[in-house]
Amino acid sequence: MVVMQEFMQLTTDLRNNVLEDCLRRYEHGRKFDRKNYDDFNYIKHETLPQFEKIEKWEEDANTVVHMIALFPNQIKNTKDNLEIMILHSYFHDVRKKRFMELYQSVMYNLDLILNDEKQ
Template identity: 80%
Template sequence: MVVMQQFMQLTNEVRNVILEDCLNRYEHGKKFDRKNYDDFNQVKAETLPLFEKIEKWEEEAQAIVHKIAIFPNQIQNTKDNLEIMILHSYFHDVRKKRFMELYQSVMYNLDLVINDEK
């Protein structure tokens, strides 16, 4: 039960912090230059803990996949889409329509997990 509570807390954090920060950064943040060494290092430093948290979420989700409302491929796709969104949010190298499709997909899967618990 404690494991499930910790997973749900992590899921809420991924949804309400990481995902929302991505959207906010994409819409209002600075556009970083991939070829600028300083920009690259700043993005790398800022994103490392995010990627680690997403990796942890994916591992925990796969470990309890039989208890949650999504399938293993949805877990993997959510992780992949979140990682892509993080990079797009810094570099602004995708159209808003595509970014929002990724956002909606990740939000949908995270909401499935969150709402299933209630």
């Protein structure tokens, strides 16, 4: 059960920190230039822990998939969407409607896990 507790903490962290930071950065952060080497290195350095956290979340989710309210394809899509959101939040290269669709999708899946655990 320790694995499940760690997974739930990681899921909560992704939902309350990583996801919300993406939204805040997209709405209020500066737009970075893809072609600027300094911007690229800054983003690479800043996002590495987030990508590692998402990777760990996916591994853990696949380990406990039989105990959570998501299917394997939902786990993969959540991971992919969260990674895409991180990049979009720095570069602002999608319309707000699309960004919010990704946000809602990730939020929905993370909430499924967190709400299912409470019951």
